[in-house]
Amino acid sequence: MDQKDNYRVPERRLVESTHKDFSPVVIYILLGLSILLSILILGTVVGLISGNSAEVSTSIAEVQAEVNQLAQNLSHGRPFNKWRYFNHKLYYFSSIRNNWNESLKFCASMNSQLVVINSAAEEEFIQQNIKCKHWIGLHDTVEEGKWQWVDGMDYETNIKFWANGQPWNIEFLGEDCAFIEENGLWYEWFCSYWLYPICEKPTE
Ligand SMILES: [Ca+2]
Ligand SMILES: [Ca+2]
Structure with a gap:
């Protein structure tokens, strides 16, 4: 072995030694990056699944609400939201509850008015079509005890169907x-x- 060779050995050892010292570091870095990447992917997947779950939950809630509404309609005995004919008039039994003033506007928006009960026959027709509380077009908002029909029909001379003791007029x-x-x-x-309005309009 000449002098030249004596100098090569340390160099080779240095290279090998350097390679051995840095390998674990690189491996750790790669391992760390892999873990980080895995966490990111896992987070994305979980996010997507959660998002889909939220959408599915929303859809289920909407379907459930629809079913509840249908069940409620059925429990009230008659299908709502359909014009029904009686004696040259059309009647709409709304499934949308509201206060009396908004119910008044609701009927007006459909070119009709809150129902005005003119006769025993009309009263009977309405009774046959309801199974809960419905607003009618009668009020004493202007003066206590002075009842008025929304179409101006005379209250005093018209037929009435108040329950016993009604109205309180207090x-x-x-x-x-x-x-x-x-x-x-x-x-x-x-x-x-909030009650269900009944709208009434002449046949067209
Ligand atoms: Ca009427
Ligand atoms: Ca009153």
């Missing part, structure tokens, strides 16, 4: 609107309560 109670119960009788009630 001003401090603040009950100024009338609803019809499934028993066909009328009750004075708070106009702010």
Whole structure:
């Protein structure tokens, strides 16, 4: 071995030694990056699954709400949201509850009015089509005890179907609107309560 060779050995050892010293570091870095990447991928997948779950939950909730509405309609005995004919008039039993004033506007938006009960026959027709409380077009909002129909029909001379003891006509109670119960009788009630309106309009 010449002098030249003596100098090569340390160089080779240095290279080998350097390679051995840095390998674990590189491996750790790669391992760390792999773990980080895995966490990112896992996070993305979980996010996607969670997002889909939220969408599925929303869809289920919407379907459930629809089913509940249908069940509610059925429980009230008759299908809602359909114009029904009786004696040259059309009647709409809404499935949307609202206060009395908004119910008034609701009927007006459909070129109709809150129902005005003109006769015993009309009263009977309505009773046959309801199984819960519905607003009718009768109120004493202007003056306590002075009841008025929304179409101006004379209240005093027209037929009435108040339940026993109704209306209270006690001003401090603040009950100024009338609803019809499934028993066909009328009750004075708070106009702010949400009940189902019945709309009425002439046949077209
Ligand atoms: Ca009528
Ligand atoms: Ca009143």
